[in-house]
Amino acid sequence: DQSKFPEIRCSDLAELGVTYSVLEDFWYRFEVLGGIRYMYVENKFDFYSDNLDSLSAKDNLWDGFGGIRLTGFLNDSISATVRADVGGGSSDLVWNVAALVDWKFKHWGSAYAGYRVLDYKVSNEALGLNLQAKGPVIGLAFYW
Template sequence: MKLGLVCAATCAGILMLADGATAADVYTPVTPEPQQIVTEAGWTFSVAPYFWAAGLSGEVGQFGLPPVDIDASFSNIFDHLDFAAMAITEARYGRYSIFGDIMYSKISGSAGTPRGILASSATVSSETFAGLIGAGYALIDTEAARLEVVGGARVWSVDNDISFSGGVLDGVSVSDGATWVDAMAGLRGNYAITPKVYLTGWGLVGGGEADLDWDVAGAIGYRFNDKISAVAGYRALGVDYSNDGFVFDVVQQGPILGMVVRF
């Protein structure tokens, strides 16, 4: 059974240059910076909303039923997106950083089934929450570049509803969900090409209750002035989780586009 739909989640990849032209002043890859607060103790804080338009491919299954194949590009995102919210925060002190990344999306879609015997069509509604919290230490922290080794944990919570129409399963609806935690580790960094242009990216991989959990991204940013930056890039995130008949084995990928305002 194959169902086309699109997942929207969002991603941190929107960065902003602070005052000055060095890469050390560019905030880390998971921290867009619409607002920064600097304390006398040397801590810096940032918080930001962000948006990531992503396609979804893979398998979703529940109650031991045959998994539904999902394959849709990010170009159809607004046809299936019901709601999305996302935000990132970071605190930094010298070479040390603490960060959080929260993504929530609700999507839905429907399509006909291949043979139409068990059902002529199926409708899927999915709510996904993913929250990452971690800490980092800068191995390289120079005027040109910053490279951090990071570690943390990602919490997933997924709820799926599948409804069938026509055929033997006409009128049948099933719901299932799961919550799990995975340990994550990797690198993130940025590099100032010029006082206005910078590169940023990250790579994280891990697992735990999921067999595999990974997240990679790359982006280029441009600072118009001290208050406004723009960023464009690409992110891919995948997770392979299955337990007691519940299957969530998907890859989300798509472009990162954003405008960041600093107050």
């Protein structure tokens, strides 16, 4: 049997956002956030048969999002953050939740690690997709 499962490739994911602090004191900060998220998705299904063609679709997904973020400060350089947002645009619905620990190593930057769940629902002419990505995340943040 040479059947093959469909291959879904999400090669690019980026987001750009802004936050506004609603409540803040020495130990915590509560913020609202908004921005734009981009993801490139390619879906491919190969058939190993002479009478069936392969199917494929690809799309650039651009979605606006809004949400909240709560940060607790453990000391001057270590903090813990939970974040949730929801949005849409190219997607019918996209939502995201994350829990992160952040280490601020300079006034202009920090490194973070944690766990994230990102869920996409897309139904358009180019692509029908119900995708959930979840797992560990690491990254860098820059401030100005």
